[in-house]
Amino acid sequence: MRKILIIGAGKSSSYLIKYLLDKSDTENLEITIGDLNIENAKKLVGEDSKVNIIHLDVFDSKSRSKAVEDADIVVSMLPARFHMEVAKDCITYKKHMVTASYVSKEMQDLDENAKANNLVFMNEIGVDPGIDHMSAMQVIDRIRDKGGKMILFESFTGGLVAPESDNNLWNYKFTWNPRNVVVAGQGGAAKFLQENQFKYIPYDRLFRRTEFLDIDGYGRFEAYANRDSLKYQHVYGLDHVKTLYRGTMRRVGFSRAWHVFVQLGMTDDSYTIDDSANMSYRDFVNAFLPYSPTDSVELKFRHALKIDQDDIVWDKFLELDIFNAEKRVELDKATPAQILQKILMDSWTLGEDDKDMIVMYHKFGYELDGEKHQIDTSMVVVGEDQTYTAMAKTVGLPVAMATLDILNKKITTPGVQIPISKEVYTPILEELETYGVVFKEKEVPYLGYNPLNV
Numbered sequence: 488m489r490k491i492l493i494i495g496a497g498k499s500s501s502y503l504i505k506y507l508l509d510k511s512d513t514e515n516l517e518i519t520i521g522d523l524n525i526e527n528a529k530k531l532v533g534e535d536s537k538v539n540i541i542h543l544d545v546f547d548s549k550s551r552s553k554a555v556e557d558a559d560i561v562v563s564m565l566p567a568r569f570h571m572e573v574a575k576d577c578i579t580y581k582k583h584m585v586t587a588s589y590v591s592k593e594m595q596d597l598d599e600n601a602k603a604n605n606l607v608f609m610n611e612i613g614v615d616p617g618i619d620h621m622s623a624m625q626v627i628d629r630i631r632d633k634g635g636k637m638i639l640f641e642s643f644t645g646g647l648v649a650p651e652s653d654n655n656l657w658n659y660k661f662t663w664n665p666r667n668v669v670v671a672g673q674g675g676a677a678k679f680l681q682e683n684q685f686k687y688i689p690y691d692r693l694f695r696r697t698e699f700l701d702i703d704g705y706g707r708f709e710a711y712a713n714r715d716s717l718k719y720q721h722v723y724g725l726d727h728v729k730t731l732y733r734g735t736m737r738r739v740g741f742s743r744a745w746h747v748f749v750q751l752g753m754t755d756d757s758y759t760i761d762d763s764a765n766m767s768y769r770d771f772v773n774a775f776l777p778y779s780p781t782d783s784v785e786l787k788f789r790h791a792l793k794i795d796q797d798d799i800v801w802d803k804f805l806e807l808d809i810f811n812a813e814k815r816v817e818l819d820k821a822t823p824a825q826i827l828q829k830i831l832m833d834s835w836t837l838g839e840d841d842k843d844m845i846v847m848y849h850k851f852g853y854e855l856d857g858e859k860h861q862i863d864t865s866m867v868v869v870g871e872d873q874t875y876t877a878m879a880k881t882v883g884l885p886v887a888m889a890t891l892d893i894l895n896k897k898i899t900t901p902g903v904q905i906p907i908s909k910e911v912y913t914p915i916l917e918e919l920e921t922y923g924v925v926f927k928e929k930e931v932p933y934l935g936y937n938p939l940n941v
Contacts, residue, residue, distance in 0.1 A: 488516065489515055489516055489517065489559050489560075489894055490516075490517045490518075490519065490557060490558045490559045490560075491507060491516055491517070491558065491560055491562065491890060491894075492519050492521065492555065492558035493519070493520045494545065494554075494563050494573060495521075495563065495564030495565045496520050496522040496524075496528040496531055496564070498876070498878070498879060499564060499587070499613070499879050499882040499883055500531060500879070500883060501874050501876070501879045502875060502879050502880045502887070503564070503882075503883030503884070503886050503887045504518070504520065504528075504531050504538075505875075506883070506887040507890070508532070508535060511537055517537075517539070518538050518539070519538070519554065519557075519558065520538060520539070520540050520541070521541045521542070521554055522540075522542070522543060523544055525541070528540045530874075531874070541554065545565060545569050545572055545573065546572070548572070551573065552579070552580070555573065555576040555580055555582055556576075556580045559582065559583070560582060560583040560584070560585065560890055560893060561573060561576075561577055561582050561584045562586070562886060562887075562890055563585070563588075564587070567586075567589065574597055574608065577608070578597060578600045578601065578606070581604050581606060582606070583894075584606070584607075584609070585612060585886055585889050585890050586609070586610050586611075586612070586886075587611070587612055587614075587617060587882050587886050588611070588613075589610070589611055590903060594608070594903055595903055597903055601903055602901045602902045606901055607893045607899070607900070607902070607904070608902065608903040609889050609893065609904060609905075609906065610904065611905040611906065612885045612886055612906050612911075613881070613882035613886060614644065614845060614847075614878070614882050614885070615644040617881075617885050617886075617906065618866070618881055618885060618919070618924070619847060619849075620719075620907050620912070621885070621906050621911070622847070622916065622926055623640070623642060623723065624908075625912055625916060626849065626851050626862060626864060626928075627640070627724070627851065628909065630853045630855075630862075633855065634856075635855040635860070636727075636853055636854045636855070637724075637725055637728050637851070637852070637853050638728055638852045638853055638859070639728065639729060639730040639850065639853075639861070639935065640725055640728055640731055640732075640850070640852070641734070641849065641850040642734075642849050642850075643698075643700060643708075643733070643734045643735070643736045643847065643848045643849075644735065644736060644847045644848075645708065645710075645736025645737060645846045646662040646663050646843065646844075646877075646878055647659065647662065647736070647737070647738065648660040648662065648837070648841065648842075648844060649841075649842035649844040649869045649870065649877075651842060652840070652841035652842050652843075655806060656799065656802055657738075657806075657835070658737075658738035658740070659737060660835045660836065660837050660841065660843075661835045661836060661837065662878050665832055665835075666824075669754055669756075670754060670824055672693045672694075672711070673754070674714060675690075675714060676689045676714075677690075677711075677714050677715075677716070678714070678715050679712055679716035679717065679731060679732045679733070680716070680717060680728070680729070680732070681729075681730050682729050682730060683729050688712055690749065691749060693749075694711055694742040694745050694746040694749060695746050696711065696712065697710060698710045698732075699739070700736065702846065702865045702867065704867075705867055708737065708739065708848075709736070709737055709738070709740075709741065710735060710737070711734055711735055711737070711742050712732065712733070712734050713735060716731055716733040717731060718733075719733075722907060723907065730852065730935075736846055740799070743800060744800050744803045744804070747792050747800070751775040751791075751792070752823060753771075753775060753823045753824070753826075753827045754823065754824050754827060755822065755824060756822045756823070757822070759820045759822055760774065760820075760821055760822070760823060760826065763821040764816060764817055764819040764820075764821075765815070765816075767811065767812045767814060767815055767816070768808065768809050768811045768812075768816070768830055769784055769809075769810050769811060770816075771809075771830070772788060772809050772810060773787075775823075776788060776791055777791065784810055788810075789801065806834065807830060807833075807834050808833065808834070809830055814833075816829065839873060842870045842872070843870040843876045843877045844867065844869050844870065844877050845866075845867070845878060845880075845881045846865070846866070846867050847926075848863070848864070849863070849864045849865075850862075851863075851864075852933055852934075852935065859935070860933055861931050861932065861934060862928060862929070862931075863928070863931050864928045864929075865926065866925065866926045868880060868923065880922070880924070881924060884924065885906070888915045888918055888919070889911065889915060892911075897914055898911055
């Protein structure tokens with residue numbers, strides 16, 4: 488039996504576990520799931536007796552190292568900050584490792600050890616990062632193979648609510664970690680490249696500089712810039728590209744309304760609010776507005792943000808019930824971002840019958856035989872239910888497929904890596920198509936840049 492250890496049985500693990508269980512007999516797999524809460528694993532596994540479920544505390548070095556030692560390959564579905572303890576054990580006991588998380592500096596520092604031990608440490612093999620890398624490199628390599636020269640690359644991803652579950656004015660619900668949504672874009676200006684010019688968007692303007700995208704069958708979306716669009720420029724071999732932009736997708740109108748929270752300071756996570764536990768939602772909003780002995784909180788809000796009463800943006804804030812004087816924050820010593828997250832979770836938590844949706848869109852501009860061309864590709868995946876979500880599918884399936892490909896020696900290049908080589912992306916993208924994760928591709932006239940945005 489070939490032994491797979493999965494550490495972490497959270498929301499993104501459902502498809503991962505199901506895929507490996509479905510393959511367990513034909514691939515001769517013995518699966519062990521370790522989690523602090525074994526009930527999480529039991530819910531995903533059901534009555535399947537072929538799975539070993541163990542209580543595993545990543546900070547209990549004795550039980551953690553024993554579990555790693557017993558495995559042939561380790562899949563860490565833990566929060567990114569916890570991967571390193573597992574990774575060090577994998578080096579010690581010479582085990583391959585797979586994660587969906589970004590490569591940290593500490594993880595990259597293990598590269599030489601991994602290579603010396605002929606170990607594959609595959610990272611960033613989820614959806615974003617993951618499917619974005621693989622789908623982009625597949626087209627980029629194809630363009631290069633026929634002699635084309637890349638001049639433009641834009642990439643966008645969004646975790647959204649499916650159209651049938653889209654029933655609020657923001658056209659949005661939390662499909663992943665709410666905190667990441669609330670603090671998105673902070674920590675410095677967004678940086679990208681446009682027609683050979685470096686461009687920067689400070690956080691206080693980020694949500695007012697958006698790009699529109701149309702996806703057949705799903706309508707129009709908007710995208711705001713990721714913090715560092717140039718992170719993968721060298722990795723993708725795009726050192727000489729003229730335009731490079733990566734962004735996050737939302738439905739049109741979301742960013743304009745979210746900009747209000749940014750302007751007021753409600754997304755700030757750098758300080759705590761005095762007596763926050765006893766605040767009402769209304770008190771919280773009022774704390775960011777000027778004092779007035781006569782004007783209501785609502786009137787001050789509209790005046791401060793220059794929002795007309797008949798503006799749809801105003802209706803969006805009313806829908807969130809942020810002016811409610813009865814609802815309490817009930818968070819002690821909370822930051823503005825933490826309080827805003829709690830308020831939004833009242834309205835944006837997925838309901839029992841809601842479905843999520845992952846949307847991805849790439850633009851490739853290139854020169855070939857003296858002419859400029861453009862290819863646009865898009866992918867839409869809709870979840871099944873609250874367990875088998877689109878997010879879990881697009882994160883878990885690539886992780887599972889990479890794990891099996893490493894065991895089957897289809898992926899053999901050792902070291903700390905991300906899925907940008909043909910050895911990795913070709914078989915995984917082909918198999919993903921059989922699960923409905925499909926990119927639609929079309930040739931369009933080369934549009935280049937929008938002069939108004941330069």
